Each structure stands twice: as C-alpha cells, then as structure tokens.
Amino acid sequence: MDNNDQDMIEKDVTDSLGAQIAPEGEGDDVVFGLTDRYIQAIVEALRNGDEDVVSRELADLSEADIAELIEKVEDEDRQTLLQTHGDLLDPYVFSELDSGLRRKVLTEMPARQVAALISEMDSDDALDLIIDLPDDFQHEVIRFLSAKTRITLEEGLNFPEESAGRLMQREFVAVPQFWTIGKTIDYLRAATEELPDEFFDLFVIDPAYHVVGIIPLNRVVRSKRSEKLEDLKLEDIHPIPATMDQEEVAQLFRRENLTSAPVVDESGRLIGVVTVDDIVDVIDEEAQEDFLKLGGVGQDDLYSNIRGTTWARFPWLFVNLFTAFSAAAVISLFSNTIEQLVALAALMPIVASMGGNAGTQALTVAVRALATRELSSINERRIVIKEILVGAINGCIFAILIGCVAGFAFSNPMLGVVIGMALIINLINAGLFGAGIPIVLNKLGADPAVASAVFLTTMTDIIGFFAFLGLATIFLL
Template sequence: MHTDRQEPDRIQDDVPHPAERPDPPREDGEEERAYGVEPEFVEEVVERLHAGRRDELRAELDTLHPADIADLIEQLGHDDRESLIGVLRPDFDGEVLSYLNPDLREEIVELFEPKELAAAVAELDTDDAVDVIEDLDEDTRREVLENLPAADRALVQENLTYDEYTAGRLMQRDLVAVPQFWTVGKTIDYVRAATDELPEDFYDIFVVDPMHRVVGAVPLSRLLRQKRSVRIADLVTGEVDTIPATMDQEEVANLFRQYALVSAPVVDAGGRLIGVITVDDVVHIIDEEAEDDIGKLGGVGDTSIYRSVLETSRSRISWLGLNLFTAFAAAGVISLFEATIEQIVALAVLMPITASMGGNAGTQTLTVAVRALATRELSSSNAPRVVGKEVLVGLLNGAVFATLVGAIAATWFEPMIGLVIGCAMVINLFVAGLCGVLIPIGLDRLGVDPAVASSVFLTTMTDVIGFLSFLGLASLLLL
C-alpha cells in the first residue's frame, strides 16, 4: 500500500545492476500517462467543433479506441457533448456506450432515435447490451428491443429476467461449451469452423454433460499445450466454481478475487450452463463496490460528477438532515449545562475539542471495520479479538491525547480544567473505539449495510459522550 513506502532503496544494495537497468521513474505523472485523452486534445476537438470542421474531426476520431471516445465525451461540456454526438452519429460505435459513465450514458442515449440505438447495441456482447438497455425508460426500451435482431433480443430479454446486480444480468451469453468425449483436436476444429457464433474473446472452454451441466473448464493455454488426440475430459482438473445466475454481483466479485479467476461459468437453478462472466466485468464491479463504500462513508449516495445540481443537492440532503439531528442531540446535551458554561466560559471554548477528537478516532476505527466487513476479513470468528484490539487502541491514544490536551488546557486556563478535559478525552476515545467497531458489526448482523448508516450513529455517540463527559465532569469537579 502506498502509505507504507518505507525504505524503497534498501533493496537496491542486494541486487546486481544489469546493463539494461531502466530509466528511473519520472516524477511528473502526466508524461507517463499512456491512456485516455489529454486536455490539449480535448481543446483541439472543441475548437474544431466550434469551427464546424466535422468531417476532419470524424476522420480523426475514427482512429480512437472507443474507450477514449467515451473519455472525450466525459470531458466535454453539455453543449459540446451534443455537437460531438452529432458528428459521431452517422456511424456510432456501440462500444462507446459501454465505456461511458452510467450517469452520463443516460443523458447521451436520449440524443439517439431508438432505431439508431438498436443498431449501436446490436454490435455489443449480450452483457454490454443489457448494461445499456436496462437503464432506458420503458418506452425507449421496448422500441430498442423491437429493433434488435430476433436472436439478440431473446438473449437480452432473458438476461433482463434476472434481478439487477445479479450474475444473470452480468453474464455474457456467447460461450464455448463442448461435450466430455471430444478431443483437443475436435475442439480446435470446432472453434475454427464455428467462428461466427463464438464470442470475440474467451479464455476457457467449458465441458458439459448431456444435460448441459458444467463438468469442468479448460483454460485455453492448457488446451493449446496438448496433443490433438488428448481427451478434453482428461484436461479438467479440480472442481470448477460455478456461479448461480441469482448470485449478487458483490459475491461474484469476491469469488473472482478469492480464487484469482479470469472467467467463470454461470448456471441456472437446474445447474445448466447459461452464460459466462469474465474478469473485465468484475473489475467494473470491484470499482463500483469500492466507490459505493467510499461514497457511503463520505455521506454521498453517488460519487458521480455527472449529475445535475438539483439531483446532487437532493441526493445529499437526507444525509445532512440526519447529521442535523445529531447536531441537535449534541446541542441538547450542551443546553443541560448552560448554568455551568455561564460561570466558566472557558468550557465553551474547549468543549468542541473532546467531541471532535472522539469523532475522528471513531471514524478511523469505523473505516477499518467497514472495509474489513466488506472484504469478509472481519467475521464472527475474529470479531471479539478485533473489538478488544480497537478498545485498547482507543484507551492508548486516549491516554496520549489526554496528556497533551490536558497540559495545553491547564496552561491556557487552569490546572483543574486540564484534568477535566484529559479525563473526558480518555472516556470519549474509549467510547469511540468501542462504538467504531461494534456499530458496523451490529448493523451487519441486522442486515443493514454498515457503510451507509454507521457514521451517523457513531458521531451521535461521540458528540453526546464528548460533551456529556467534559461538561459533566466540569460541573462535578469545578463548581
């Protein structure tokens, strides 16, 4: 992890320096960037759009990777985006849609006629087509589906029968499946002959029994190594990880991650092979899930920068509203001690410190716990140990900061105030450590996503305990 870049040079001492030792890494990130579009290029495109040099632009964009065209569309402002789509329209590459940010894609697809959209989507693999079609409004979706070739339509509609965020939605329908009794030679001949029906890229050949149930998988590199006479059934080793079509995409990602898979077969309720999920889809899910966790911990439902002001504002209000409740709970605690504060105004000056330190220490624990729950590292087997550890860390750091803050407060105001704030600090950092790990574990057991709700409960606790312990101790000891 980046934060652990300790002694990166130490290693150099032990190893020979070959003649072709590469150049040292360049310091400026920009120059090494080997993908996507540069800001200068974006400016150039905008200039040409404004100057109406459309044919020239179309010719240049024709040489770009669809991912880069998607990147370009993302970088443009709203109006330029529309005129660029106008330029690309006559021969629009459907792949661009599947590389676009989903929020932006919703905006872009509205610029097309359903027929044009169907033509673009027809070029895509089933999983990518489903990805585009599932977000359309009902009418557009129906029209697009009607304009798809019948075979594509059937596959897309079948995928759509599965719930969103399940393996059934993600799977690619084209795949290579052969019976157990085939040989390597026959399999290769089949692939050579059936090239039109096969997916563009595939990594495993699946071996099925007469009921089309998965018996095993043979990676292409294993197939390629063998003589033509070898039986396919003999190449299958170990159990293959089949994915039920109803499995949640987060579980799918965990499965790929756990066993470092490149592709895996998807089966229906009867165990029949119906599709395949490849790792490139899983990369998207891992990104999405991480984004999701980051967004929830930061109190935003969606980390996309492509939403409108109103949508963004609305999506954040619920979180701020909850926080307002917390803030008033804290204000309520303070109001209990109005008389004390009136006598010693120094308390008003110092009181945010305990609450703030508790909130931050609790957030540290919470971040670790939420992430460990998401990656399944924190389980019922090790939960008691982790809770114990976090409580100890809280007490230890509480002691450290109690000394520090106590000394400062004692110097600034008077010794007894230093003692009060020091004790309050230990109490609050202990509570922060305890709640920081117990709240997410508790929510997880109740079936609530710990990333989204933990933080409010935690800050309520650390604010209330922070003010209560500080002002309460002050009332007892100073008045």
C-alpha cells in the same frame, strides 16, 4: 493526426502546461488517455464547425478515448458533438461512458437510434446499456428491436439487479468430455462464426449440460491432439448460481484467481459465463460505491447537473441534522455550566472531534473488513476489544497532551484534568462504537458502509459533550 492538422490547430490553442497536441502525452508519465490540450483543440474545431477535422480525429481514437472526450467537454459542446457525429460512433463508446452521463445522453437520442446501437452489441453489453434507461424510454427502445434481441434482453432483465445472470455473457464454448484435443481444435476452427468474440476457457460438459471441468486455452494449445479431455487434470469448478450477487462473484474470482466461471440455473445447467474482464469492472464499481458511501455520497454525481447533485447530497446532510440537533440538546442541558466558565465552549468541540476522528478510523477498518469478509463472528469480539484498548491508549496519550495545553492556556489545571478524563472516555467510546456499529448493522442485514457514520458521530458527539460538560459541572463549579 498528421503534422498539418497539428499546425492548424495549434494556432488556436494555448496551454499553460505545455502539453503537446497529441491525443496521448508522450514522454510524460501519461501514456494513455487524452491530454487537456488535445481536448481543447477538438472543442475549438467543433465550435468552428470543422467537421472534417473532428471526424478524422474520432476515427483515430479508441472507444475509451471518445468516451473520455464526451465526458470532459461542456454540455453544449457535447450536444454539438453527438448531433453532428453521434451516428458514426461505435456502440461500445457508450459502454465506456460514465453511467449517469450515459443515461442522460441516450435519453436525449431518438429511441430508434438507441435500438440500432443495442442491436449491434453483445448480449451482456446491450443489457448493461438498456437497464440504466428510464422505464418509459426503455419500453420505447425495446419496440424497435428484433424479436430475437428483445427476447434475450428480456431474459436478462428477469435476473435480479447486480446478479451473475445480468453480468454473464450468453456466448460460451462447451465441449463434451469424451472429445480429444484434436477434435476440439477442429471444432473451434469450423465453428468460428458461432464462437464468442473472446474466451479464455472451455467448459467440459456432460449430456445434461452440467459442467464437469474447465480447460484453460493454454492447456489446449500445449496438449497433444490425441489427448482426451477427460484425461487432462481439470481445474476446480466453481459454478455460480445466476442469482448470486456480483460482489460475491467478484470475491470468488479474486479468492480463487479465476479467469472465467460457469453460470448455472437452478438445475445446475450451464447457461452462461462470467469472465475476469467483467470482474475488473465490478471490483472497480463496488470499490467506488463503498468509497462514496463512506464520504456520505450516494452515487457518483460528477457529471450530474446542479439540481441532480444538490438532490443527491441532501439526504445525508438531512440525516446529519439529527446528530447535530442532539448534540445541541446535550450542550443546552449544561448552559448554566457554560455561562459560569465560558472556556468550556471553546474546548468542547475538541473532545467531540477527537472522538469522531478516532471512531471513524475504527469504523473504516471494520467496514472494509466486513466487505472483504475478514471480519465475522469468529473474530468480532476480539476486534471490538482491541479497538476499545486502542481507544483507551490513544485516549491517555491525547489526554496528557491536550490536558496540559488546556490547563496552561486557561490557567486552570483542573480544566486540563477534566478535558483529559473526557477524552479518555470519548476515545474508548469511539473504539467501541466505531467497530461495534458496523458489526451490528451488518448482522441486522443493513449496509454498514452507509449508515454507520451517522450513528457513530451521534454517539461520539453526545458522549463527548456529555462527558466533558458533565465532569466540568462536577469538578469545576
């Protein structure tokens, strides 16, 4: 962006944060990404129909920058942007887009244009783009593709979702074991057209296309031309079955600090490669999923419209309704007790909420430890017992704290004793179920991140209300 443009745009823009008009904040702690002021300036230009300014700016931005721009502008501006400048965008801009928004944007484009984008991409990125599309539209797009691209994509679609087969890149460098370093480098120089755009390791293969070793490129460049590949101390091989879940693949990479790993078919034949840059995205995606699930959100709905978001939030709220009704049913059992001592109504949510919070803590640690496989049958009993004891100790501490406050506030020492006892019971209960529910769900093959929280709060609500109101009925009436 030259100074002229800056001046021109600056007139129309006010920014209370005082950021400079430059795509990336300089001098601030922001060293990448777009500033809000810059986005506003582009939006102004779009609305004023200054197509030249927009084109020039887009030419200067990276794919990730343009994706951020598309994500952050309002719906109408996004449509204007894509209609006027959509055909100039690099296909990889769409790879960088949030997947929900990408689906929306692509389905609004003509199938022929989407097919053109896909034809320009590497096999794994093309696959990534097409699998998100609604089935009808997917078929329509596929009709416009060349036979070769279509076959590659259809092969990819045959692998299970979120598997190594979907993640892998079909372009890799494989060299026979009996070659020397010199011969390998000569081959790489001659074959430069056929090589993948990026690669970090060479796979050494036997005549049956089985991987017998992996050579990082830095070993290639530092070895003498005369050295034989089979004489190099090869890295350990971790061949990945094409059907392996991507989360497993990510754990393997992280655990063994890999940069790339060969993907093999059922007969052990090399068919592709997964590289660490794909893994970065997987780890991010899986972490995001777990985070959202813990908060009761099925999928990232930041860019969904109101109907989509409402619908995405509904199931979790509906499930929680049963927890709420069962808690209400327990309280109803004790309506006589509450009628006689209405202070109980004020205090009972304290018992339930302390239990819910303590249980969520135990649950969070357990869900995370199951995801990283740090929790397994070898230590589960120890962990559950620990959580019960932690619950008991915190239960005692809070029993004293809350018991004193409640007994004093309502001038009823016995009320303090009752709430204290109920708290101890409910925090022990919270430790038991907080750690226990995810473990059991995991054993049953369910995803502990999704379902655990409902079961847990049902338990801590029911036991909490029951213990408090039950003890009150016994000791206070």
